[in-house]
Amino acid sequence: MKLHMAALTHKGRVRSHNEDSLYFDIRDRVMIVCDGMGGHAGGHIASELAVQVVSNGLRQLRPSDWGEEDKVIEAMKSAVFGANDHILSRSRVDIELSDMGTTIVGLAFMRDRVITVNVGDSRIYRISGDGIEQVSEDHSLVGERVRAGLLDPDSDEAALLGNIVTRALGMEQVTIDITVEDLVIGDTYLLCSDGLSDLVSDEDMFTIVRGTESLEQACVTLVDLANQRGGIDNITVALTRAVG
Numbered sequence: 001m002k003l004h005m006a007a008l009t010h011k012g013r014v015r016s017h018n019e020d021s022l023y024f025d026i027r028d029r030v031m032i033v034c035d036g037m038g039g040h041a042g043g044h045i046a047s048e049l050a051v052q053v054v055s056n057g058l059r060q061l062r063p064s065d066w067g068e069e070d071k072v073i074e075a076m077k078s079a080v081f082g083a084n085d086h087i088l089s090r091s092r093v094d095i096e097l098s099d100m101g102t103t104i105v106g107l108a109f110m111r112d113r114v115i116t117v118n119v120g121d122s123r124i125y126r127i128s129g130d131g132i133e134q135v136s137e138d139h140s141l142v143g144e145r146v147r148a149g150l151l152d153p154d155s156d157e158a159a160l161l162g163n164i165v166t167r168a169l170g171m172e173q174v175t176i177d178i179t180v181e182d183l184v185i186g187d188t189y190l191l192c193s194d195g196l197s198d199l200v201s202d203e204d205m206f207t208i209v210r211g212t213e214s215l216e217q218a219c220v221t222l223v224d225l226a227n228q229r230g231g232i233d234n235i236t237v238a239l240t241r242a243v244g
Contacts, residue, residue, distance in 0.1 A: 001183060003109060005031060006215035007238035010223050012195055013231030019043030020193050020236040021051045021102075029066070029109040030058050031238050034102045035122050035193035037168065042100030046087050050102050050169050053083035058108055072108055072115050073178060080104065080117055080169070080176050087170040101170025105136055105191045107240060109183065118177040120168045123197050125190040125205065126181065132206040135189075137177060139167035188215075188241040192222075195233035199226045215239040 005026050011018035019036035021044070034050045036043030057079025065071040083104070091097045103120025116124050118136040121143065126133050137143065141164040145151035167175060188209055196205075200222060208225070212218040219237050226235045 001111060001185065002243045003029060004215055004241045004243055005239065006219050007031070007033075007236070008219040008223050009234070009236040010227065010231075012233055012235050013227055015234055017044065018234045019047055020195070020234040021047035022236055022238055023051045023055045024238055024240070025055075028055070028059060030055060030107065031189075031191060031240050032104065032106040033122055033191040033193060033236050033238050034104045034169075035120065035195070035234070035236070036100065036102040037165075038097065038100030038170075042091075042097045043102070045090065045097060046100040046102040046170055049086050049090065050080075050083040050104050053086050054079040054104065054106060057082055066110055069110065069113065069115075069180060072110060073180070076106070076108055076115055076117050076178060077176065080106075080119065081174070084169045084171070084174050088172070091170060101168040103139075103165065103168055103193070107189055107191065109240070109242075112183050114181045114183050114189065116177075116179045116181060119174060120165050122191070122193050125192075125202070127188040127190060127206055127209050128184065128186065129210075132190075132202050134202070135179060135181065139177075140165050183242050185242050185244045188239055191236075191238040193234060193236040195231075195235035196222060196226050196237050198233065199229040199231075209239065215241060 024031040034047035036047030103122040105122045108115040121140040124136040
């Protein structure tokens with residue numbers, strides 16, 4: 001099964017620096033989006049470290065390993081935990097980086113399956129002819145309270161708590177979510193930082209991705225829409241479509 005990929009990152013209209021980082025490579029069959037935190041220096045370093053360590057870790061897989069689900073999952077786990085260790089080590093030797101961290105969402109595409117990883121509140125969506133579904137779970141205070149039935153996601157309180165993540169790389173202990181999805185021809189996976197998902201609804205994402213001829217143009221349209229609606233944060237979107 002072949003893949004088409006496209007991605008775009010933008011600093012938005014308010015922030016002076018872009019703390020997001022992304023990686024995608026059709027040959028590696030890997031796509032990663034990270035949203036850094038801890039100030040413009042620390043945030044960018046943390047997200048960039050995560051992208052580098054995880055992509056390098058997955059590149060260590062041999063071609064034959066990509067046919068074995070357990071090996072791909074283990075490589076993904078090891079790479080993400082390795083990224084966490086790198087970020088912690090860097091933050092301990094540089095006081096200016098002591099509070100840096102990053103979210104991460106990533107995809108590793110096997111022949112007929114896709115392995116997903118998630119830490120934080122960046123998101124993974126699957127878009128098909130039937131609609132759009134969020135594959136990842138938000139590791140945020142708002143997300144946890146909404147899932148527990150304690151908070152209305154559209155309330156003023158939710159808006160106030162929106163930036164508080166409960167998991168991120170750079171913490172002393174980190175738990176990662178990994179799922180295995182069947183890869184279906186025609187499906188599109190969308191990865192994004194919250195600079196997109198906070199301003200562009202799931203329905204708008206679905207309409208744009210399904211209604212735009214190229215993935216490259218869909219990325220541009222999504223980022224432009226987030227900027228039109230305020231661009232209050234860095235905006236990153238990455239798309240992968242499975243084709244026959």
